Amino acid sequence: MSHEPTGLALYDKTAQDAAAAVIAAYSTSFGLATRLLGPRPRPHVRNIYALVRIADEIVDGPAAAAGLDADAERAVLDELENETMAAIERGFSSNLVVHAFARTARECGVDDSLIGPFFSSMRTDLQTARHDAASHDDYVYGSAEVVGLMCLQVFVNAGAPRPVAAPAALVDGARRLGAAFQDVNFLRDQQHDEDALGRDYLGLGSGASSRVEVLDRIDGDLAAAAAVIPDLPADCRRAVTAAHDLFASLSMRLRRDASPGARVRVPDSVKATLAARAWMGFAPRHRKIERAGA
Known part of the structure; x- marks a missing residue:
């Protein structure tokens, strides 16, 4: 007797595989971290990443390269948000990535309180090029902190009979880790954002x-996040530690290389070492990295 999935189960699996293909194509670092997740949360985090990546691509170049102007990009982004919310409501989408995300949202309690701010930040990229402190904070909340909160919903709720709210300390840690990730990326991509997109997220130009x-804020956020990683479910800690340590290493390297034109990266050998340390259960390395970068 065959045990291969059929019907909706086959469609669900195909959607999940499509989301995994997106993360494999777009992010080796994040892909490495997700492989350290246990089988319970891993597909859900991939589902979240895939939808987030597609929305980001709509506003960050590929849609424009296909000939869409800002109004058309906004329309496509609105369609994606509407389809996402509809799929969560009805449990099905003809868009495989949306379908995968909707399954995760329904199981893990990811609702419009997180999805709405994310799409709002994506729309900001179509209308705001220069950010001050207030608009930066709003943008980072919607583009990164809520993504951390979506992942936290997965960590707490995947496989549970019904979703529950995460503890406040974990909520704060997820937000601050997401903010640190985003600000590191802003610093790494500073020259590209300015030259190719005409954007200044950090107010450095003004x-x-x-x-x-910015680096002090990043290190403070990383330290706060590291303090609560031990409180995460066991099948999530290794992956979050590896991601944390990767970005802590990037922060250190950004302190050493102040050139906005060079995109700082962590060598593959270092990434492998960080992943191995996380796999063996070592604590996040933020304190040593902060001293090294000071």
């Missing part, structure tokens, strides 16, 4: 903030 101030 003097609203300094590079050192």
Whole structure:
């Protein structure tokens, strides 16, 4: 007797595989971290990443390269948000990535309180090129912190009979880790964002903030997040530790190389070492990295 999935089960699996293909194509670092997740949360985190990546691609170049102007990009983004919310409501989408995300949202309690701010931040990229402190914070909340909160919903709720709210300390840690990730990426991509997209997320061009101030904020967020990683479910800690340590290493390297034109990266050998440390259960390395980068 065959045990291969059929019908809706086959469609669900195909949607999940499509989401996994997106993360494999777009992010080796995040893909490495997700492989450290247990089988309970891993497919759900991939489902979240896939939808987030597609929305990001709509506003960050590929849609424009296909000939869409800002109004058309906004329309496509609106369609994606509407289809996402409809799929969560009805339990099905003809868009495989949306279908995968909707399954995760329904099981893990990811609702419009997180999805709405995310799409709002994506729309901001179509209308705001220069950010001050307030607009930066709003953008980072919607583009990164809520993604961390979506993942936290997965960590707490995947496989449970019904979703529950995460503890407040974990909520704060997820937000701050997401913010640190985003600010690191802003610093890494500073020259590209300016030259290719005409964007200044950090206010560095206007003097609203300094590079050192941004790095200090990043390290503070990483330290706060590291403090609560031990409180995560056991099948999530290794992956979150590996991701945390990767970005802590990037923060250290950004302090050492202040050139906005060079995209700082972590060598593959270092990534492998960080992943191995996380797999063996070592604590996040933020304190040593902060001293090394000081």
